Amino acid sequence: METVTLARIYLREGEHLLARLLDTLRDESVRGVTVLRGIAGFGADREIRTAALADLALDLPLVVEFYDNPERVTAILAHLEIQGGLAHIVSWPVTLHTPEADAR
Amino acid sequence: METVTLARIYLREGEHLLARLLDTLRDESVRGVTVLRGIAGFGADREIRTAALADLALDLPLVVEFYDNPERVTAILAHLEIQGGLAHIVSWPVTLHTPEADAR
Amino acid sequence: METVTLARIYLREGEHLLARLLDTLRDESVRGVTVLRGIAGFGADREIRTAALADLALDLPLVVEFYDNPERVTAILAHLEIQGGLAHIVSWPVTLHTPEADAR
Numbered sequence: 033m034e035t036v037t038l039a040r041i042y043l044r045e046g047e048h049l050l051a052r053l054l055d056t057l058r059d060e061s062v063r064g065v066t067v068l069r070g071i072a073g074f075g076a077d078r079e080i081r082t083a084a085l086a087d088l089a090l091d092l093p094l095v096v097e098f099y100d101n102p103e104r105v106t107a108i109l110a111h112l113e114i115q116g117g118l119a120h121i122v123s124w125p126v127t128l129h130t131p132e133a134d135a136r
Numbered sequence: 137m138e139t140v141t142l143a144r145i146y147l148r149e150g151e152h153l154l155a156r157l158l159d160t161l162r163d164e165s166v167r168g169v170t171v172l173r174g175i176a177g178f179g180a181d182r183e184i185r186t187a188a189l190a191d192l193a194l195d196l197p198l199v200v201e202f203y204d205n206p207e208r209v210t211a212i213l214a215h216l217e218i219q220g221g222l223a224h225i226v227s228w229p230v231t232l233h234t235p236e237a238d239a240r
Numbered sequence: 241m242e243t244v245t246l247a248r249i250y251l252r253e254g255e256h257l258l259a260r261l262l263d264t265l266r267d268e269s270v271r272g273v274t275v276l277r278g279i280a281g282f283g284a285d286r287e288i289r290t291a292a293l294a295d296l297a298l299d300l301p302l303v304v305e306f307y308d309n310p311e312r313v314t315a316i317l318a319h320l321e322i323q324g325g326l327a328h329i330v331s332w333p334v335t336l337h338t339p340e341a342d343a344r
Contacts, residue, residue: 067280121233129329176275225337
C-alpha cells in the first residue's frame with residue numbers, strides 16, 4: 033500500500049480541451065487516466081446543462097481523473113494550470129492497494 | 137490552493153429526485169455541480185441494477201457531486217437531509233487548485 | 241455522521257471482470273455499489289482508449305465504487321486482491337451523512 037494523490041479536472045465538452053489534456057497526461061506518463069462524462073451539471077454561470085433533452089451535442093461536464101505520486105501530481109497540475117483554460121481542479125490523497133503500483 | 141469539501145449524493149433515477157436537487161443546489165449557489173450516471177449498481181436491497189440489458193429506462197444510479205467551502209457544504213447537506221429522500225450522502229476534504237476559486 | 245471508507249476499483253470493459261466483481265460485492269453485502277463507465281482512458285500501456293469513434297464495443301474504463309466500514313473494506317479488498325486480475329484499487333476515508341447509515 034502506498035499513498036498517492038488522486039486529481040480530478042472538471043471540463044465542459046464545449047471547451048474542446050480534452051484531447052490536448054489527454055495528450056499532456058500521456059506525455060507526463062501518469063499511471064492511468066479515466067474520463068467520465070456527466071449527464072448534467074452547472075458551473076459558475078449557474079446555467080444547468082443536461083442531457084435530458086437527448087441532444088448529445090450539448091456542453092456536458094467531463095471529469096478527467098488520474099493518480100500518481102503526490103510530488104508528480106503537484107508538478108503536473110502546476111504545468112496544467114500554466115497552460116490555462118483548466119478552471120476547476122481538485123485533488124486528495126488516496127491509498128493505492130495494488131501490488132502493481134510500482135510496475136510503471 | 138484552498139481546502140474545500142467535495143460532497144457526493146447517491147440517487148436512483150427511479151426516485152425522480154434529480155431535478156429538485158439540482159434546483160436546490162443552484163439556489164444555494166454552490167460553485168459547480170456534476171451529475172454522473174452509473175451503468176450498474178445496487179443499494180441496500182442488494183438487487184443489482186444494470187444497463188447491460190440496454191433498457192435505458194432502468195433505475196440506474198446517479199451520482200451528484202459538488203464542492204464548496206466546508207461550512208457551506210455542511211449547511212447545504214443539513215438542508216438536504218431535512219428535505220428527506222436523500223439516502224446516501226458522503227463528503228471528504230479536497231484541495232482546490234484553481235486560482236479562480238474565489239471568483240464566485 | 242460516521243467515517244466510512246470509499247473504495248474504487250478501476251477495470252476495463254475488455255477484461256470482463258465486472259459481473260464477477262458485482263457478485264462478490266453483493267455476496268459481501270457491501271452497503272451499495274455504483275459502476276461508472278468512462279468515455280476515455282488509458283492505463284500503464286499508455287494507449288488511449290476512447291468512445292469518440294462511437295464504437296460502443298471499445299475497451300472503455302469502468303469505475304466500480306463502494307463504501308462500508310473501514311475494517312470491512314480492508315477485508316473485502318484483501319479478498320479481491322487475492323482473486324487477482326484487479327489491477328488498480330484506491331480507497332479513502334469519507335464522512336457518511338445519512339441517518340440510514342446503519343439501516344443495513
